[in-house]
Amino acid sequence: MSAPERIPPRGVTTTDPASADLLAQGELTVRGRIREASNAALYCTVVHEGREATCVYKPVAGERPLWDFPDGTLAQREVAAYEVSEATGWGLVPPTVLRDGPYGEGMCQLWIEATAESELLALVDAEEPEPGWKAIGFAEVGQGRTALLVHADDERLRRLAVLDAVINNADRKGGHLLPTADGRLYGIDHGVTFNTENKLRTLLWGWAGEPLTAEAVDVLKGLRAALEPSGRLTGTLTALVTPAELDATRARVDALLESGKHPEPGGEWPAIPWPPV
Numbered sequence: 034m035s036a037p038e039r040i041p042p043r044g045v046t047t048t049d050p051a052s053a054d055l056l057a058q059g060e061l062t063v064r065g066r067i068r069e070a071s072n073a074a075l076y077c078t079v080v081h082e083g084r085e086a087t088c089v090y091k092p093v094a095g096e097r098p099l100w101d102f103p104d105g106t107l108a109q110r111e112v113a114a115y116e117v118s119e120a121t122g123w124g125l126v127p128p129t130v131l132r133d134g135p136y137g138e139g140m141c142q143l144w145i146e147a148t149a150e151s152e153l154l155a156l157v158d159a160e161e162p163e164p165g166w167k168a169i170g171f172a173e174v175g176q177g178r179t180a181l182l183v184h185a186d187d188e189r190l191r192r193l194a195v196l197d198a199v200i201n202n203a204d205r206k207g208g209h210l211l212p213t214a215d216g217r218l219y220g221i222d223h224g225v226t227f228n229t230e231n232k233l234r235t236l237l238w239g240w241a242g243e244p245l246t247a248e249a250v251d252v253l254k255g256l257r258a259a260l261e262p263s264g265r266l267t268g269t270l271t272a273l274v275t276p277a278e279l280d281a282t283r284a285r286v287d288a289l290l291e292s293g294k295h296p297e298p299g300g301e302w303p304a305i306p307w308p309p310v
Contacts, residue, residue, distance in 0.1 A: 052128040055081050056088060056141045061134045063090070072096045072107065072224070077134075079141070091224075092139035099225070101232070103275075107224030108140035113273040114200050114223035115142075117282075120259050120266045121252045123192045127219050131273075145219050147211040153190065154207045154236065156180040167239020170305060182305075184239050189218035194237040195249045198296050199256065199285055200226040205235035206306045227274045229281040231299050234306050240295040250290065257286050 059081030067074040073095020077088050096107045108131060115129035129142040155166070159181050162168045166183040174180045184190060190210075197205050203225040211219040225232070245253070259266035260283045270279055289296070298304035 051084075052086070052143055053130055055079060055084050055086055056128055056143060057130040057132050059084075059086075061088075061090060061132075061141065063135055073136075075136075076144070077141075087144035089142045089144055089221075090134050090136075090139055091142075092134060092136035094137050095139075096224075101228065101230075102225060106274075108138070109273040110226045111140040111142065111223045113270055114196075114202075114226050116266065116269045116273070117200055117256070118196055118220075120256055121192075121196060122255075123196065123252070125189075125193050125196055125218070125220050126223065127221065142221070145211045145213060145221070148214045153185045153187065153210055153212065155183050157183055162239075169236055169238050182236070184236055186239065187218075190237055191240055191246065192249070193218065193220050194235070194240060194295060195245070195252070195289070196220070197235050197237065198233060198289060199253075199282065201228055201232055201281070201285060202226050203228065203232040203234045203302075204306050205237060206308075207236055227278045227282060229277050230302075232302050233296060233299070234303055236305060238298065238304065241297040243295050245289065245293055245295060250293070253286055253290050257283070257290065260286060 056079055059079035062078050063075045064078060065076040067076055067089065073092055075090045075092070077090045079086055079088050091108055091111070093105050093108050096105060098104050112129050112131045115126040118124065118126035127143040127145050129140060131138065132141050134141065156172065156174060157163070157180060162181065162183045165186050167186050169182040169184055171179045172182045200223065202223065204222065205220070209220055209222045211221060213219070256266070258264060261267065267279065270282070
């Protein structure tokens, strides 16, 4: 018997339907645990019809209860974030499915091999960011010192900032940004999203209050159409989030289009996740 065809993560695009089929239908084998994750996250291989890939499997049974999200819903929110990302056409979230596994139902997401060569975040001893960087805010770095936290003025990050505003991402940390050797950028860990209350908490505030790009406006108009009651995205999200959360998502898209700007911190919720990575 020939060896399975292995799928190199950096060669897989989020628009490849075969990737999602492999994740959903393949035989899932746990190889280890990702210990730094706050919820159970298992490193796995998945094999189906001669194809193989590595993936992350997060069983619902391993989710820690949160006071502001219904129990046992984080896996569905991860899948919902992927579906919205796909609807944008930007492909910012790795292929993600909801499926049964060795420890019950959970989220299964293609493993992305990140490169350390692309610097997206930095702490600098300055009052203002240098060209090519956007300011996030000042951070204490010990011994009474502060430094300016900045992120790259990068089109990929800007797209991700728009996606996060739509899905109401409450935890966009630096460790959730995965640049790859082929120039793509993926965002991961979307379990705390789609809340009906404004909980946007992110490191990507560099464009706050600035006009949205023409591309982003076009994408948001497409999302608004897809989120109509008879829209294709509505049908998908109905099985993953509550009706109230779906209505809140529509309202966030409408608000972005009405303002024409990137959102600004609201003040009722900590704006920056800590620690930032």
